[in-house]
Amino acid sequence: MLPGVVGTIQATETVKLLLGIGEPLIGRLLTYDALGMRFREVRLRRDPKCPLCGTSPTIRDLAIHRNGAGAACEASPDGHREATAAGVTPKAGG
């Protein structure tokens, strides 16, 4: 049931973005805890040191992905970690 909640949020956001209505989840991470039945919102900011979208990006094409998953994922060892700091660990499942 949990994926139904998250997938439906994704569908809602998609329709809002396509129609240009409401406030999309840009710069906001919405987390859902099914057992506690709580939603939480974490503000996200752009990381100026982000290797992709920061001020001096080092990733300018997808070449990094040709070297396997490890290299692709470890481009930035020192960026800030707002979400992790806020206690939101990344989720692997889909």
Added chain:
Amino acid sequence: MKTLKEMLAEARQVVPEEGPAEVAKRLEAGDKLVIIDVRDPDEYRDGHLEAASNISRGFLEFRVGAAVSDPSTPIVLYCQTGLRSMLAAKALKDLGYSTVINLQGGYQKWVQSGLPTVREVPLTADQIQRYSRHFLLPQVGDKGQRKLLRSKVLLIGAGGLGSPTALYLAAAGVGTLGLMDGDTVDITNLQRQVLHTTADIGKPKVESGTRTLRALNPDVNVIPLPTRITVDNVMDVIRDYDLVVDGSDNFETRYLVNDACFLAGKTNVHGSIFQFEGMATVFAPGQGPCYRCLYPTPPPPGLVPS
């Protein structure tokens, strides 16, 4: 009595004009403009600015209030060549709308400038009924529904997240849905992946997904993409879509989709789950952070089981 020429000259005294390029630039920059096409409905149907609503000249004074609640909102009016809308703009000024702009040269010049237009495809009787609840929502309406029908969304993953997303987007009448997944249906998927049925076990997920979505809404053009997304195909695939929904189940794909969407300027609607927890956000290039801002590095192996 005034001549037409005198009336137009009088209107030009109080109504500023902006050319197609200027108006297009303001729309691109996200300026809050209300664009009204004052031509007759049949002219509007043949092609109009995407952002425009149609209030024909004869009804303008009666219906403008419903379209523009704040009289200080900037309004751009246009007709075919810019004359009817000039007189219409003067009428709105007289009604107290403070910022009314006439699109110089009208729709004709807009088209000649090579700027994008949309053509109204008439909705069928079935569509009018199917989407009738959307028409009742002022934020969607007939115009929004047509926009959804023209939209193209790529769904990466037809699993736990992709299933509900695809079902609701198809039901809502998003016109083109690309469904990308290289897996086949396994019995262990069925407890949560609601696009697929018991009879689909062993079949490609995009096959059962496509069948389910087409059965739900035949309006939707479902494009089955029975392959895993890779560094070699990602750019070619996402190019054709307005927006990408990431419902993948591994970090490698997340970083790949994130990077490709950013480089291609596509918005990425992200979702992920683990056990009893989930999260969702939107990565919009240039407007907010990306997945790498959020998680510069993946969690160490073993910390987050997939």
